[in-house]
Amino acid sequence: MLNKKIITALGATIAASLCCVTPILAVLAGSSTLASSISWLAPYHNYLVVFTILVLLYAWYDKLKPSKEVECECDEKEGFFSSKTFLAMVTLFAVIMLSFPQWGDKFFDSAPSAESCAAGTCETKAGSKKEAKSLLSKQEGAACETESDCDKKPFKTVENTLHSKVPEGEQALKVFNYMKRESTSPTPYKQVACTGTGLAKLDHAIVGKREIIEEMPPPVLKKLLDDEEEIVLLDVREEGHKNGQTIDAFESYSMTYGKVLFNSLKVLQDEDAVIVVYSKLGLISLFAAATLKDLGYKNVYHLKGGLKAWELAGYSTVEEE
Known part of the structure; x- marks a missing residue:
């Protein structure tokens, strides 16, 4: 019994x-x-x-x-x-x-x-280790749970057609070329899966933001920083999401998503600057980047997968001041 x-x-x-x-x-x-x-x-x-x-x-x-x-x-x-x-x-x-x-x-x-x-979020990364490389090559660095998932919202990753027009400005053009090369020959890296939040309205909003904001894979940001290109890093993590580490860059700022609407206009004076926004998992940064776009900033990206993806890729961080 x-x-x-x-x-x-x-x-x-x-x-x-x-x-x-x-x-x-x-x-x-x-x-x-x-x-x-x-x-x-x-x-x-x-x-x-x-x-x-x-x-x-x-x-x-x-x-x-x-x-x-x-x-x-x-x-x-x-x-x-x-x-x-x-x-x-x-x-x-x-x-x-x-x-x-x-x-x-x-x-x-x-x-x-x-x-x-x-x-209580159970965020996942891509497929099995054996499948990860093939998924990365097929999906340009995207990390959906299965190949079929990548064809369905909110799993579908927006293709890099956002900046199909050559941008104006020397620095913006440089970043455009970095992104184009990465799109042609993606760098394999571990990535947080685009599984959505489970909230239908929020997932729908996420898909909408991805249609207007281009996601920058961690390898592209790493190359830009290594080559000492002129970019601005904006950390929009909430205080409770910070782990004492940040990405090292010559010009970087930190402000919560709630302060982006007003503080960015005071801090970020150059509307033509290349701005890369990041958060813990790349969700809040997507909305913050869209806000900057609405405010008139022309060359805004958000770090795909956030700081977690950056660390999973094996890239170094420094202690926050």
Whole structure:
């Protein structure tokens, strides 16, 4: 007979790990809807983990506590599914599944990070490690969960047609050529997947912003900085999203998204300057870049994937002052 406590622990383990394991299953199954169908569990990840641990502790306590002496030989014999062996197997399964975010990204690029799982967002990276290079070459550095996902909103990445016209200004033209070369021969790098937020209206807004703001891949920004090109970096991360690190640049500024509307006009005097906006994950920076565009700045980009993508690509950061 199945022990209810053991089955409860097994069910809680599966529920707690679904949001962080499903992206892998979605890649293997080639399903673009599998991951999104489980996304509603993501905010409850931490609670399910705690619940699983408590149930397992109670199940082990119940198994290991001193039992009463058997008074009758006709007492029902304990079955396998109620045994310590089965409980041990369930416990091992729970440890593997719940710790998946800690080690999964070493084997699968589509595994969410421990940080994103704990935050209840379960952001993922591209496919499997074997598939990552082919996806990068086919999708120009985009990192959708599956190839089919890249053909659907909000997974679809806007092609680099935004700046099809040669921009005016010497520096803007230089950056245009860097972007063009990267588009022709993309540099492989780890990238946060464009999986959207799960909020239909916000995802629709994101798609709209991508149609007017060009995304700059981290390798392009790295080359621009290495070549000491004249660009302005604008960090729009909120205070709670900062990790004490920033991207080193000759001219850089920091202001939250809420202050961009007014402070940028005071700080960024040159409307023709090449401005690269970045945030933690490249979401807020997309909207901030659109705001700058509305204010009249002509050459605005936002860093694709944000600071997280920059660090995943292996590029160095410096401590914030």
